[in-house]
Amino acid sequence: MSSNPIASTSGDATPEQAPRTLDIYVRMNNDFEKDYCFSVNRDDPVSFLYKIFETVPINLAPSYFYENTPVGFAVSHEPGFLTSTGTLLFNHNAHKPEFLREIKDLNVSFKDVVWDGQLIVPLWKKHTRHHATIISILLVWLFTDLPAFIAPIPNMALSNHIMRVADYFYDNPAITEAAEPGHFSGIYSQLAFFAFHVVKCVALYFILRSGLVNPITLSWFKSGKVKSKSANLSREDLVSIGWTAARRDTINEWRDEYRQHVIDSNGGIVPAFQKGLLKDIGTRGFNLSKGEGFDSPFPFNNNPDENDVKLIINDEYLVQLASGLLKIYNDPEVSDIEKVKATRAFRSRGNFDDNEYLQAMYSKRLAAQADNKPTDPLVKKTE
Known part of the structure; x- marks a missing residue:
C-alpha cells in the first residue's frame, strides 16, 4: 500500500485521484514462502525491478546454478486461492511457466501490466560455468579418492591430504587415526570409504x-x-527499491493467523468454539479457476455480468478489500505506528474484517464450486 491505502491500477479514477504507488509482490528464489511486497511508483518502468537485485546483497536466484540477475520478468496469472474473507493468496505453483506472461517491453510502466497486489516472477537463466565448475570439482575429488588398489597414481587421495592438514591443526585422536597412511588398507574398507x-x-x-x-x-x-x-546497506537503500518488510502469507500461514484472529476477537478459544466460529475454519477457501482471480482480464472490467459466478478482480473489489484499512487510516485516534502496523499486516494477509460485499462475493462463488475442498497438495488441514 502507499500513503493511500486503497490502490487500483485502472478504472474511473482521474490521474489526480489515482494513487501514486501500487504494491506488487516478487517471488524470490522461486520459493512460494518468499513472496515479498514492494511499493513502486505506478508510472515507473518495469525495469525498475532490476534495482532490487542490484541492491540486496543476497542471492535471490533459485540456486547457485543460475545467474544472479534475472533476464526478464513475467506476471503470474495463476488464478490464486480465495479465502473466506475475500483475500486472494498466491499458490505454491504460481511461478510455473504455464501461468506466466512475460513482460516483453521492460520500459512499459507498472500500471499498464499489473494491478495492485499482483505477483511478478523474475525469469532466470542457468549459469553454465558455475554448473560445470562444481561438477568438475566434485568429479576430480572423486577421481583422487579412487580406492588405492585401482588408483592410477599412488597416495593421491585428496581426502587423505585434507585429513593430514586437519591433523596438523587439531589434536584429535579420531582425525589422527584417519590420517594414518594405512588406515583404509583393506579392499572392502576402501570401497566403503x-x-x-x-x-x-x-x-x-x-x-x-x-x-x-x-x-x-x-x-x-x-x-x-x-x-x-551488506555492511553498508542502509535504510535509504531499502526505501529506494520500495522495500516494505512485508511477505505475503502462504495459505497455511493465513489459516493459522485467521484462526488466531477469530479466537482473540471473541475472548478466547472457548467462547469462539461455543459460537461455532471455529467450525471448518481450517478448510475454508478454495483454488479459483482459469479466467478469474489473478487471471482476470486486464485492464479491468468494471461492469461485470451479474450472472457470471467467476470472481473477477476490478476496482470495486480492490476498494472493498482495503475498506477495513481505510477505516484505520481515517480514525484520528489511531496512532501513526498502529497505522504502519495495520498496513504491513494487510500486505501480508489481506483482509480479516467482516465485509458484506466480500462475504456475498465469497458465498456466491462458493455455491458454484463443485468441490470446495482444497486442491493444492501443499495446503494442510488445521483444526
Missing part, C-alpha cells in the same frame, strides 16, 4: 542445486565485496 565419498559428493551437488545453500559467489575475493556491500 569411496561409496561414502560418492554419496557425500552427490549430496553436496543437490544441496547447491536445490538452493538449500545459495551463495552469491564461492570466490573468496568476491565474497569480501558482498560482505562489504
Whole structure:
C-alpha cells in the first residue's frame, strides 16, 4: 500500500485521484514462502525491478546454478486461492511457466501490466560455468579418492591430504587415526570409504542445486565485496527499491493467523468454539479457476455480468478489500505506528474484517464450486 491505502491500477479514477504507488509482490528464489511486497511508483518502468537485485546483497536466484540477475520478468496469472474473507493468496505453483506472461517491453510502466497486489516472477537463466565448475570439482575429488588398489597414481587421495592438514591443526585422536597412511588398507574398507565419498559428493551437488545453500559467489575475493556491500546497506537503500518488510502469507500461514484472529476477537478459544466460529475454519477457501482471480482480464472490467459466478478482480473489489484499512487510516485516534502496523499486516494477509460485499462475493462463488475442498497438495488441514 502507499500513503493511500486503497490502490487500483485502472478504472474511473482521474490521474489526480489515482494513487501514486501500487504494491506488487516478487517471488524470490522461486520459493512460494518468499513472496515479498514492494511499493513502486505506478508510472515507473518495469525495469525498475532490476534495482532490487542490484541492491540486496543476497542471492535471490533459485540456486547457485543460475545467474544472479534475472533476464526478464513475467506476471503470474495463476488464478490464486480465495479465502473466506475475500483475500486472494498466491499458490505454491504460481511461478510455473504455464501461468506466466512475460513482460516483453521492460520500459512499459507498472500500471499498464499489473494491478495492485499482483505477483511478478523474475525469469532466470542457468549459469553454465558455475554448473560445470562444481561438477568438475566434485568429479576430480572423486577421481583422487579412487580406492588405492585401482588408483592410477599412488597416495593421491585428496581426502587423505585434507585429513593430514586437519591433523596438523587439531589434536584429535579420531582425525589422527584417519590420517594414518594405512588406515583404509583393506579392499572392502576402501570401497566403503569411496561409496561414502560418492554419496557425500552427490549430496553436496543437490544441496547447491536445490538452493538449500545459495551463495552469491564461492570466490573468496568476491565474497569480501558482498560482505562489504551488506555492511553498508542502509535504510535509504531499502526505501529506494520500495522495500516494505512485508511477505505475503502462504495459505497455511493465513489459516493459522485467521484462526488466531477469530479466537482473540471473541475472548478466547472457548467462547469462539461455543459460537461455532471455529467450525471448518481450517478448510475454508478454495483454488479459483482459469479466467478469474489473478487471471482476470486486464485492464479491468468494471461492469461485470451479474450472472457470471467467476470472481473477477476490478476496482470495486480492490476498494472493498482495503475498506477495513481505510477505516484505520481515517480514525484520528489511531496512532501513526498502529497505522504502519495495520498496513504491513494487510500486505501480508489481506483482509480479516467482516465485509458484506466480500462475504456475498465469497458465498456466491462458493455455491458454484463443485468441490470446495482444497486442491493444492501443499495446503494442510488445521483444526
